[in-house]
Amino acid sequence: MKQAALNYHREAKPGKLSVEITKPADTQQDLSLAYSPGVAEPVKEIMADSQLAYDYTIKGNLVAVVTNGTATLGLGNTGALASKPVMEGKALLFKRFANIDSFDIEIDETDVDKFVEIVTKIAPTFGGINLEDIAAPACFEIEQKLIEALDIPVFHDDQHGTAIICVAALLNALQIQNKALADAKIVCVGAGAAGIAILNLLLESGAQHDNILLLDSKGVVHSGRDDLNVYKQAFAVETDKRTLTDAMQAADVFLGLSVANLLTAEMLLSMAARPVVLAMANPDPEVLPEAALAIRDDIIIGTGRSDYPNQVNNVLGFPYIFRAALDCRAKEINSEMKLACVEALRNLAKEPVSQQVLDAYGLRELSFGKDYILPKPTDSRLLQQLPPAIIQAAKASGVAREVLGTTTERFYSAESE
Numbered sequence: 460m461k462q463a464a465l466n467y468h469r470e471a472k473p474g475k476l477s478v479e480i481t482k483p484a485d486t487q488q489d490l491s492l493a494y495s496p497g498v499a500e501p502v503k504e505i506m507a508d509s510q511l512a513y514d515y516t517i518k519g520n521l522v523a524v525v526t527n528g529t530a531t532l533g534l535g536n537t538g539a540l541a542s543k544p545v546m547e548g549k550a551l552l553f554k555r556f557a558n559i560d561s562f563d564i565e566i567d568e569t570d571v572d573k574f575v576e577i578v579t580k581i582a583p584t585f586g587g588i589n590l591e592d593i594a595a596p597a598c599f600e601i602e603q604k605l606i607e608a609l610d611i612p613v614f615h616d617d618q619h620g621t622a623i624i625c626v627a628a629l630l631n632a633l634q635i636q637n638k639a640l641a642d643a644k645i646v647c648v649g650a651g652a653a654g655i656a657i658l659n660l661l662l663e664s665g666a667q668h669d670n671i672l673l674l675d676s677k678g679v680v681h682s683g684r685d686d687l688n689v690y691k692q693a694f695a696v697e698t699d700k701r702t703l704t705d706a707m708q709a710a711d712v713f714l715g716l717s718v719a720n721l722l723t724a725e726m727l728l729s730m731a732a733r734p735v736v737l738a739m740a741n742p743d744p745e746v747l748p749e750a751a752l753a754i755r756d757d758i759i760i761g762t763g764r765s766d767y768p769n770q771v772n773n774v775l776g777f778p779y780i781f782r783a784a785l786d787c788r789a790k791e792i793n794s795e796m797k798l799a800c801v802e803a804l805r806n807l808a809k810e811p812v813s814q815q816v817l818d819a820y821g822l823r824e825l826s827f828g829k830d831y832i833l834p835k836p837t838d839s840r841l842l843q844q845l846p847p848a849i850i851q852a853a854k855a856s857g858v859a860r861e862v863l864g865t866t867t868e869r870f871y872s873a874e875s876e
């Protein structure tokens with residue numbers, strides 16, 4: 460895998476992206492329109508009405524994938540430059556799954572206010588800002604300040620993209636295990652961007668605060684600790700449990716948003732009957748499926764990876780959420796839109812699987828059940844079903860500025876259909 464991945468990135472043109480021209484640029488007349496003097500005309504129009512940037516430039520289909528590389532996957536603080544393959548990967552996924560153009564922007568800055576200032580200054584170029592792999596707790600402040608400063612959607616994928624997919628996966632898995640979210644005892648390891656956002660969306664979806672135990676690198680987040688930031692404090696509970704081993708006793712659900720190889724056989728065996736284990740750390744999960752299933756066969760297990768069943772990964776969300784937000788010029792991406800995406804994902808997993816998906820995964824059959832709790836990322840129905848459901852929620856909740864069916868027609872290409 461290591462050599463194949465390095466070859467994939469290096470061969471032919473290095474990297475995973477390039478820029479293409481979308482207008483004729485061959486003749487004297489073409490150049491007169493594309494550049495001087497013709498280009499001055501849209502400039503003057505946009506000076507008179509800034510919204511016309513959406514008609515005369517690629518702004519309306521262009522998202523910035525922005526990071527400082529402080530939480531690159533589960534690899535930790537890699538720095539800005541080393542995070543670039545991941546950000547190019549996100550841009551590839553935007554294009555492949557929702558025909559959204561994006562630039563990856565790796566900013567070598569960890570100071571919150573300076574980072575916010577840089578992103579604010581480059582924002583006019585884009586129709587949306589996808590924040591990626593920025594470590595907690597700075598990510599929370601950065602996102603909030605950018606939402607307040609900008610008039611385009613700002614979305615921290617590791618928080619909300621992951622939360623949407625995780626909640627959809629968990630609700631479907633609990634349904635299969637015949638358990639209710641309101642009764643489920645949930646252990647979440649990782650109190651960063653992804654862990655905190657997932658717990659907040661789970662509370663909105665009906666999970667009970669008292670049924671949740673959160674852990675960070677120092678163990679259980681409990682009310683006796685004096686080293687907690689405000690985001691962790693919101694989940695601090697009175698308990699004598701201190702370690703992951705303590706926390707896992709009789710748990711119905713394990714959510715991993717931390718680092719590789721944390722779950723032991725003893726911990727898995729101590730869980731309640733018919734548990735759900737979503738081990739989402741990338742690239743290596745908190746436990747590998749083959750190891751967990753060798754220990755007990757009543758588990759439903761998902762990971763963030765493409766090479767196992769039940770991929771619980773934000774790739775199922777951010778392309779479609781931004782497709783929807785761009786197409787209705789949403790002011791923001793709100794809870795209603797996130798919950799609509801959860802429902803649309805859950806429903807699609809219950810539909811018959813298409814031959815196209817079976818072929819892409821080398822499978823003969825697949826249906827809603829322990830090994831199929833979420834749609835596969837290559838399922839073209841994601842693009843058909845998720846954005847309309849999200850746009851509907853944006854309209855109903857008053858954040859859609861304009862519903863442009865024509866934008867969708869303009870930007871959805873035949874290949875992404």
Ligand SMILES: NC(=O)C1=CN([C@@H]2O[C@H](COP(=O)(O)OP(=O)(O)OC[C@H]3O[C@@H](n4cnc5c(N)ncnc54)[C@H](OP(=O)(O)O)[C@@H]3O)[C@@H](O)[C@H]2O)C=CC1
Pocket residue numbers: 529530531532533534592593594595616617618621648649650651652653654674675676677715716717718721739740741742762763771772773774
């Ligand atoms: N499958 C998916 O779609 C996604 C998966 N992820 C994965 O989730 C993980 C976290 O990402 P993110 O939230 O962005 O990162 P953050 O840096 O914001 O948070 C990391 C969290 O993990 C905790 N942690 C680190 N080491 C341990 C340990 N040994 N035991 C328990 N907790 C530990 C940290 O603890 P402390 O607070 O004490 O430092 C922190 O709370 C990564 O592996 C990432 O790849 C993230 C987004 C999407």
Ligand SMILES: CC(=O)C(=O)O
Pocket residue numbers: 531532533592616617740741763772773774
């Ligand atoms: C999938 C993803 O965004 C992450 O692991 O950080």
Ligand SMILES: [Mg+2]
Pocket residue numbers: 532591592616617
């Ligand atoms: Mg990420």
